Amino acid sequence: MTIDTVIHGGMLVTPDSTFEGDLAVDDGTIVSVGTEQAMPDAEETIDASGLIVMPGVVDPHVHIDDHVSLDTYETATSAAALGGVTTLIDFAWQSYVSEDSPWDEEKPLRDGVERKKKNSDQAVIDFGLHGGILREDPDLFDELADLVDSGITSFKMYTTYEFGLSNGFIREVFERLRDLNAVGVAHTEDDSVCESLTSEFQAADRDDPTWLPAARPDYAEAMAADDIARLAQETGTKYYGIHTSCQKAAEALARYQDDGSLIRGETCTHYTTLTKDIYRELGSLPKIAPPIRTDDDNDAMFEYLQNGTLSVVSTDHVAQTRERKENSKWWEDPFGANGLQTSLPVFHDEAVNKRGLSYPFLVQVMCAKPAQTFGLPNKGTLEPGTDADIVLFDPNETYTISARHNASVADYTIYDGREVTGKVTRTYLRGELVASEGEIVGKPGYGKFVRRERPVWNED
Amino acid sequence: MTIDTVIHGGMLVTPDSTFEGDLAVDDGTIVSVGTEQAMPDAEETIDASGLIVMPGVVDPHVHIDDHVSLDTYETATSAAALGGVTTLIDFAWQSYVSEDSPWDEEKPLRDGVERKKKNSDQAVIDFGLHGGILREDPDLFDELADLVDSGITSFKMYTTYEFGLSNGFIREVFERLRDLNAVGVAHTEDDSVCESLTSEFQAADRDDPTWLPAARPDYAEAMAADDIARLAQETGTKYYGIHTSCQKAAEALARYQDDGSLIRGETCTHYTTLTKDIYRELGSLPKIAPPIRTDDDNDAMFEYLQNGTLSVVSTDHVAQTRERKENSKWWEDPFGANGLQTSLPVFHDEAVNKRGLSYPFLVQVMCAKPAQTFGLPNKGTLEPGTDADIVLFDPNETYTISARHNASVADYTIYDGREVTGKVTRTYLRGELVASEGEIVGKPGYGKFVRRERPVWNED
Amino acid sequence: MTIDTVIHGGMLVTPDSTFEGDLAVDDGTIVSVGTEQAMPDAEETIDASGLIVMPGVVDPHVHIDDHVSLDTYETATSAAALGGVTTLIDFAWQSYVSEDSPWDEEKPLRDGVERKKKNSDQAVIDFGLHGGILREDPDLFDELADLVDSGITSFKMYTTYEFGLSNGFIREVFERLRDLNAVGVAHTEDDSVCESLTSEFQAADRDDPTWLPAARPDYAEAMAADDIARLAQETGTKYYGIHTSCQKAAEALARYQDDGSLIRGETCTHYTTLTKDIYRELGSLPKIAPPIRTDDDNDAMFEYLQNGTLSVVSTDHVAQTRERKENSKWWEDPFGANGLQTSLPVFHDEAVNKRGLSYPFLVQVMCAKPAQTFGLPNKGTLEPGTDADIVLFDPNETYTISARHNASVADYTIYDGREVTGKVTRTYLRGELVASEGEIVGKPGYGKFVRRERPVWNED
Amino acid sequence: MTIDTVIHGGMLVTPDSTFEGDLAVDDGTIVSVGTEQAMPDAEETIDASGLIVMPGVVDPHVHIDDHVSLDTYETATSAAALGGVTTLIDFAWQSYVSEDSPWDEEKPLRDGVERKKKNSDQAVIDFGLHGGILREDPDLFDELADLVDSGITSFKMYTTYEFGLSNGFIREVFERLRDLNAVGVAHTEDDSVCESLTSEFQAADRDDPTWLPAARPDYAEAMAADDIARLAQETGTKYYGIHTSCQKAAEALARYQDDGSLIRGETCTHYTTLTKDIYRELGSLPKIAPPIRTDDDNDAMFEYLQNGTLSVVSTDHVAQTRERKENSKWWEDPFGANGLQTSLPVFHDEAVNKRGLSYPFLVQVMCAKPAQTFGLPNKGTLEPGTDADIVLFDPNETYTISARHNASVADYTIYDGREVTGKVTRTYLRGELVASEGEIVGKPGYGKFVRRERPVWNED
Ligand SMILES: [Zn+2]
Ligand SMILES: [Zn+2]
Ligand SMILES: [Zn+2]
Ligand SMILES: [Zn+2]
Ligand SMILES: [Zn+2]
Ligand SMILES: [Zn+2]
Ligand SMILES: [Zn+2]
Ligand SMILES: [Zn+2]
Structure with a gap:
């Protein structure tokens, strides 16, 4: 019998x-x-000699085409494919109404899901959706079971x-998620x-902008991280703490991770590779929340990744433009920085x-x-029987990161000028070549929504 | 030379x-x-043979004549004197306006101080005042230095x-208190x-009412206790966590008490001697916040008192009446329980x-x-040169606690029917006998407002 | 092209x-x-439907043909093959002289290696050797480099x-092992x-014999475990703590396992599945050191295996006979119990x-x-390119363990009468069937000595 | 009525x-x-204006007239009196026989007690005795009860x-001490x-001599400290860990000090004020065991004194002479340094x-x-009814420490040349002036053996 590749x-x-x-x-x-x-x-036989053959990256924290990110599905997933990402998880938002909100009506979360499913028809890679809860509306509770059944198994x-x-x-949300075997996700900073x-x-x-880190300090992140992790422990809910940026917040997660723990954590590439000096260099371009912190926090992220307190490195990709970041005061600038195209080479080079x-x-x-955490058994592995989402990565090629190559709507990169060794050569999604040598070769629309399973953590 | 006594x-x-x-x-x-x-x-020579001669109790957590407590200064301080308490610290409240608030105008905190000073002219024992901050009003910051100078050195x-x-x-308050060398105090339960x-x-x-403990759970207390203790540590402010009721909250305080710590904690007599079974027995009468918890929490309070995480036992005395507690649903009943008259004998018996x-x-x-924590160098000790606030206590007399003897406006006691061994025989305030054999013999008005010093903790 | 199987x-x-x-x-x-x-x-195509196909078990703690174990290489490795074990690590002993010692001359450790290599020619499965240091003789230090080069990379x-x-x-030994990138191994109980x-x-x-656990208490084990783990940390030596039997000893190991740790630990099947009640049932037959302990210790072993403090489950197989264990006082009986044939089914059933x-x-x-810990990159995995050491295991077959089937010289089993579900069906070593349906089909002598690499732990 | 003073x-x-x-x-x-x-x-009225009036120092760790210390009772206690020490605890040794031992016969511990009682008739201050156990001789167990009854309540x-x-x-000793309510004391360094x-x-x-600290490293101290503290905890024995010199050993004690702990610890003045640089300056003169360590260890001693892990500062006074310390190799020099005369002023100045x-x-x-720990209720306090052991201390006088003033046989001081502010002016023992302005005025022989009580710790 003859197989494809x-x-x-x-x-x-x-x-x-x-x-x-x-690999066949x-x-x-x-x-x-x-x-x-x-x-x-x-x-077809593809010669990978001298190359790393690894599973496509699964990025569970990506913002596309929404109130905070300018990317379309085509631009974001193109950046992803070029960066070796073959699956991402975006957010379907519940609408909320306020002066600054993009919505003028409060609708069920399923409307946000419908909207994302419609707007994602030009995806180059596969994607899932987290439900995003933006209102304290108990009507939501009636939607949750259907959403989970439809493959949206985290909120x-x-x-x-x-x-x-x-x-x-x-x-209250956690208690419902626990009963549905779904995952709670939270951005934790003490607002006040x-x-x-x-x-x-x-x-x-x-x-x-150099004042930003002090305005959203590590302890504010740790306060909320501690509170929410405690609620997860008390309610017995699977909880995933996102974009952990600092020692104090990681320590707060660790505190509630006893044996058989249902608590997991994520950090992002930038919290492992950049320090707050970046605000001196790039002004508001790296304005994100939580902000980028210190050398010691970089080190702490690696310690906690190694000891298992943190288990995932994501991008928290948000597409912003230089223009929108050029207000005279940092607090007027929007949050967010793009990372899908650079995360693998930058983190590989550091780690x-x-x-x-x-x-x-x-x-x-x-x-x-990330695949196991979010119920994607066919992703993130080279195991026979799973999707042929594969990255060929040249560990020896050195290049300099530049926004000139950005596929994202974002016209800058916070890694601008960084020389890294290790480059994505080819990205395959379900056996098809979608990016090759820095060019998108996949067809927009080949990427599909993935119905995620209810994840099992630590045998629950 | 001949001295008095x-x-x-x-x-x-x-x-x-x-x-x-x-003792002279x-x-x-x-x-x-x-x-x-x-x-x-x-x-005069007073025969104290067979009796304990100890300093008068200093109770730093007492509510008198305010939006939550029905006692007048005369009734509350009479209860105190009968209970061996010679100094208490009450609260001077900043007014706030709401549907349920007792105020119809928002005034400075100093007005609350004036009000308390005026209404306290019938005090039988000495008293100090904590400032009570009930609004997020930055005008307060201009008042703080004067208030601290006037002997109100905790808020x-x-x-x-x-x-x-x-x-x-x-x-923000903590930063000001730190600069003024004053003490922050907080009731910590996660409101939401x-x-x-x-x-x-x-x-x-x-x-x-048996549902009360579950409605205000130990973890809600611990969440807020952790957050506020962390803020104290981060700002370098002396912080006193009140009415710690449970293992989890005490553990949260302990977490921030490293060497040279500026964090102290209090529990109350009832958290060391009663369990939540009391709600089955007495309905809403012991409705307080945080609620009374478990046997294990009783034990934990003693552990933490012994290892120094907690350093004070107070009453959180609030005068309520049976009538006000007789609504059909526990959530309609007001919070609070009286304890000034019983705290010493009950805690003595237990401890x-x-x-x-x-x-x-x-x-x-x-x-x-409590005296050292709150800047009262002349109280709480038998050291020559300090106030002759003295309790004669008979360690062998056994009696049954009953509300029939209440000097407080409160017409019940949560210790009703409890047999204790050890009874207050005589209470002296600054050398004068103010209570004797269960009767008030002091003159209302003899008790004075005490200007407290800025306390020094652990050599700061 | 046609391959074998x-x-x-x-x-x-x-x-x-x-x-x-x-699997090909x-x-x-x-x-x-x-x-x-x-x-x-x-x-040949082998039908494994309904069966588990797993790597052969690697048991790094086995005693064969020495001063404590009666098994020959043929009997021990036959038991191993029947139990799904395809690689074991035995001990090559340095001789020492004493009244009870089996040696009458003190010779270099390499003599012990020679002896084992000679006596192992009837091995049915592969095996490595730990060096066993029994004398405080600095001459040993001159031997170590050669021994490590020859594939004996742990002592x-x-x-x-x-x-x-x-x-x-x-x-002193640890300092040499550190310099040679080898592993220190210790049996830790406070002797005195x-x-x-x-x-x-x-x-x-x-x-x-029910007094045995109290005679070699958990704290004695923890004392020595703590001391040796501390020495490993201080000297920067890779250390593997064997046969951890209890919560206290595992806690001692955990204390020195900080990030980037060079400390690992092992427990044995019996410490996860038996309690000291077994001494009441079986007398001295399960007399081992450390002794079998409590239910709580069983649970602790699983907790520490799950959190990574412990990483290996071994047998500490020693072949003794009923006859040798039949003295009138437990202290006269020799130590040791056999486990190679039963470890996988018993631990599988429990875990x-x-x-x-x-x-x-x-x-x-x-x-x-165990393979990664001891420098055996071709063992313990189903990865292409590695040795075809494979176990077919029927997860549904239920049977009762009995010494009647023992291939070991040992004529009893401490699991006698235990009903387990899950049975070894076939064992392959480097592609050859060595045991099938409870019968040895491999040729004695097919099993080979494996030269182990200097192991890399946590990227050192 | 007229009193004395x-x-x-x-x-x-x-x-x-x-x-x-x-004070009367x-x-x-x-x-x-x-x-x-x-x-x-x-x-008589003594003018103490401008002076500190404090209890006499109680030094529970002093070596006099024995196999390691050259002082006689008169010289040692004179140094003590001049240093503000009014009670010390020396050791009564069990004899043991070896090439280097001062004994030629192994006798009961009570013989050592007799010897010390006889040789102490010229004491200037009061003293107690620890029993010192130097042999593994079970006959000792028969002596213990009598020794404890005679006021030797620690071993x-x-x-x-x-x-x-x-x-x-x-x-085994600990189990007897526990039953007798006595205290175990241990010098803890891993010998091998x-x-x-x-x-x-x-x-x-x-x-x-600069190699000394590395030859007896902090971890060797911590290993033994951990082992013995664990034995104390396991047997439920009151245990006092002496001359803690470092962070690691203090941490080991802390590990076993849970609530209701029976474990206490001591450090010495030199471990709080000197660093190992002293060996560069003074050669073997400060050769002691454990050795003097680092700045960080100094700081740690204060941390642990403040948090209660350690509760006593002693001297471990040993009288050696320059001559005996002048061997060409540090390991030939005897251990020990004197401190009785300087401990209070040096520690006062530092603390x-x-x-x-x-x-x-x-x-x-x-x-x-120290008084409470070792059953000396009449010592170490200014409480009425207790012994009038009092030091007048001038906090403002500055002077330079010099061996010229040594009352001890020792002809050097490890604090030589250190300028301190704060000086002992007068020392009273049971109301009698024994040292005044640097001169001994007490009569040798006025100091008495004190029968110590079985101490009660933490209400046991
Ligand atoms: Zn976020
Ligand atoms: Zn985000
Ligand atoms: Zn309150
Ligand atoms: Zn209150
Ligand atoms: Zn062993
Ligand atoms: Zn063994
Ligand atoms: Zn010593
Ligand atoms: Zn000593």
Whole structure:
């Protein structure tokens, strides 16, 4: 029998190990991994000698085409494909009404889902959706079971911003999620502390973006991280703490991660590779929340990734433009920075080249664990039978990151000028080549919405 | 030279030790402690043989004549004197306006101080005042220095109820208190968690008071306790966490008490001696916040008192009446329970008789530490030169607690029917006998407002 | 091209996941894993439907043909093969001279290696050797580099028994092992505490074997475990703490396992499945050191295996006979119990069936981690390119353990009468069937000595 | 009535507080503390204005006239009196026989007691005795009850040196001490680790005394400290860990000090004020075990004194001479350094002047806690009824420490040349002036053996 493709002679990386070998793909699925002589005949043989052959990156924290991100599905997923990302999870938002909100009517969360499903028809890679809860509206509780059945098995909430929810309501949501075996996700910063400090800085004309980290301090993040992790523990809910930026917040998560824990955490590429000096260099372009912090916090992120308190590295990709970030005061600028196209090479360079961590570690935190955490059994692995989402990565090629190559609507990158060794050569999605040598070759629309399973953590 | 009084032959208790001896008082001041033959001649010699001679209790958490407590200064301080309390700290409230508030105008905190000073002219014992901050009004910051100068060197805030403050505003207050060397005090329960659970129980008609502990759970207390203690640590502010009721909240305080800590904590007599079964017995009469919890929490309070995480036992005395507590649903009943008259005998019986702790321990947590914590160098000790605030306590007399003897306006006691061994025989305030054998003999008005110092903790 | 064998239709288990598929073997090596249609043509196809297909068990703690164990290589490795074990690590002992020692001359450790290599020519499965250091003889230091080069990359010491070493000498050994990138291994019990308690029980005629656990208490184990782990941390040496039996000892290891730790730990099947009641049932037959402990310790072993403090489950197999264990006093009986033939089914039944843990967990602690810990990259995994050491395991077959089937010289089993579900059906070593349906079919002598690599832990 | 003496107008320091006042003494006992006007008539009034009036120092760790210390009772206690020490605890040794031992016969411990009682007839201050156990001889167990009855209520053991005991024997002693309500005391360093390092340094000719700290490293101390504290916890015995010199050892004690703990710890003045640089300056003169360590360890000692892990500061006074310390290699020099005469002024200067700690803290760790820990209710306090052991201390006088003033046989001081502010002016023992302005005025022989009580710790 003849199958579609054999990827030959690369260094295969699984979450456990690396070994030189071949990988066979048929009908969009990995059908075997092994030695050359054990491969079936194939229509096409791709030479991967000298390259890393790894699962496509699974990025569970991406903002596309919404109230905070300018990307369309086509631009964002193109950036993703170029960056070796083959699956992302975006957010379907519940609408809320306020002066600044993009909505003029409060509708059910399923409307947000419908909207995203409609607007995502030009996706180049696969994607899932988190439900995004922006109102304290108990009607939501009647929607949850159907949403979970439809593959939206995680729900995000905020403790800050005008659409932040109270701890009490989050507790109520958690109880429902627990009963549905779904995952709670939260952006955790103590809103009033950040607001009070921001006001203080506004009153003192501290309008330079270097003030941002002090306005949203590590302890404000840790306060909310601690509260929400405690609620997760008390209610027995699977909880995923996102974009952990600092030692104090990671410590708060760790506190509630006892044996058989239902608490997991994420950090982002930028919290492992940049320090707050970046605000001096790039002004508001890297304005995000939580802000970028210190060297010691970079180190702490790696410690907590290694000991398992944190298990995922994401991008929190948001597409903003230079123009929108050019207000005279940092607090007038919108939050967000793009990262889909650069996350794998930047994190690889830091983790593998600079810190001497292994490729299996890289594949754990960028592929296997995000997939396992969010109910994507066919993603993030080279296991036969799963989707042939594969990245060929040249570990030896050195290049300089520049926004000139951005596929995203975003016209800058916070890694501008950074030289990294290791480059995405080819990205395959379900066996099809979608990006090659820095060019998109996939057809918009080939990327599909993935119905996610209710995830099982630590055998629950 | 002849002095006023010698108290002869009792068992003197200091924070360190007990010894049989005499104590000489002149002009309201302790002038010596020693053996009989070393005493100066005295006008009067009081026989204390067989009795404990200890400093008057200093209760730093008492509510009198305000929006939550029905007692007048005369009734509350009479209860205090009968209970061996010679100094209490009440609250001077900032007014706030709401449908349910007792105020119709928002005035400065100093108006609340004036009001309390005026209404306290019938006090039987000495008293201080905490400032009570009930609004997020930055005008307050201009008042603080004067208030501290006038002897109001601690300020209480709430994280719950309609007059609760945000973490962000508490942070701002803390920064001012730190600069003034004053103490922050907070009632810590996560408001939204308590509200969400209460609403849930209301919706489910869980109107029996036995539901109260679950409606204001230990973890809600711990969440806020953790947040505020963290803010104290981050701002470098002296912080006193009140009415700690449970293991989880005490653990949260302990987390921020490293070496040279500026964080202290209090529990109350009822959290060391009662369990939530009391709601089955007495309905809403013991409805307080935080609620009374479990056996294990009782034990934890003693552990944390012994290891120093907690250092004070107070009453959180509030005078309510049976009538006001007789609504059909527990959530309609007001909070609060009285304790001034019973706290010393009840806690003594539990700590000394039942748990085998020492008299110096008793004097530490009820006299010396509250005085030291709140800037009262002349109170809470038998040291020569300090106020002759003295309790003669008969450790062998057994009696049954009953509300029939209440001096407070409150017409019930949550310890009703409890048999205790150990009874207050005589209470002296600045050398004068104010209560004797269960009767008030002091003149209303003899008790004075005490200007408190800025306290020094752990050599700051 | 036609390869040797395809194992078809089983449930393949890797350290990360399980999936239905096929596995191809050629020339003793796994050449691919994948779906049926991607398999090459094979001489033989083995039907594994309904069976678990897992890597052969790697047991790094086995005693064969030495001063404590009666088994020959043939008997021990036959038991192993029947139990699904395809690689074991035995000990090559340095001789020491004493009244009870089996040696009459003190020779270099390499003599012990030679002896084992000679006596192992009838091995049915593969095996490695730990060096066993029984004397405080600095001449040893000159041997170490050669021994490590020859594939003996770990060295065992005792803190107890007449051949126990002092902490000071262990420190000296550790410094050499660190420099050679080898692993220190230690049996940790405080000798003098065990001796003092044993003497006490002897004096009191407490000769019933139920006294054993109290004579070698958990704290004695924890004392030595703490000391040796501290020495490993201080010297920067890779250290593997063996046969951890209790909560206290595991806690001691955990104390020194900070981030980037060089400290790992092992427990044994019996410490996860038996309690000290077994001494009441079976007398001295389960007499081992450390002794079998409590229910709570069983639970703790699983907690520490799950959180990574412990990473391996071994047998500490020692072949003794009933006859040798039939002295009138337990202290006269020799130590040791056999386990090679029963470890996988017993631990599988406990971990997977009773505690709901996953097959990947089972493969981690019994196959992948022991192999990785001890420098055996071709063992313990289903990765293409590695040795085709494979177990077919029927997860549904229920049977009762009995010593009647023992291949070991040992004529009893401490699991006698235990009904377990899950049975080893076939065991392959480097592609050859060595045990099938409870019968040895491999040729004695096919098993080979494996030169182990210097292991890399946590990227060192 | 006229009493003997009033000490007038000083700053009295108790374990809790300081206050200006007078102190009356009659018949060797403190009969009152108070204000001037409350004092009885006295034969003599001593002006203490400008001076600190504190309890005499209680030093529970002193070596006199034995196998390690050259002082006679007269010389040692004279140094003590000049240093403000009014009670010390020396050791009565069990004899043991070895090449280097001073004994040629192994006798009961009571013989050592007799010897010390005989040789102490020229004592200038009061003293107690620890029993010192130097052999693993169970006959000792028959002596213990009588010794405890005779006021020897604590027993010291070593884990190092040729007279070190095994953990197993220490466990046996602990069980007896627990039953007798006595206290176990241990010098904790892992002997074999210190020996192995010392041998290594000997072999490498590292004969400069700056190698000492590395030869007896902090971790060797921590290993033994951890083991013995664990034995104390397991057996339920009161245990006092002596001369804690480092962070790691203090942490080991802390680990076993849970609530209701029976574990206490001591550090010495030199571990709080000197660093290992002293070996560069003074060669072997400060050779002691454990050795003097680092700045960070100094800081740690204060942290642990403040949080209560450690509760006592002693001297470990040993009288050696320059001559005996002048061997060419540090390992040939004897251990020990003298400190009785300098401990109070040196520790006062460091703790109060340099670190801003309070006088009550000083009195706690040097007077009250050692007295309470070792069953000396009449010592270490200014409480009426207790012994009038009083130090007048001038906090403002600055002087330079020099061995020229040594009353000890020792002809050097490790604090030589250190300028300190704060000087002992007068020392009273049971009301009698024993040292005044640097001169001994007491009669040798006035100091008496004190029968100590079985101490009660934390209400046991
Ligand atoms: Zn966010
Ligand atoms: Zn985000
Ligand atoms: Zn309150
Ligand atoms: Zn209150
Ligand atoms: Zn062993
Ligand atoms: Zn073994
Ligand atoms: Zn010593
Ligand atoms: Zn000593």
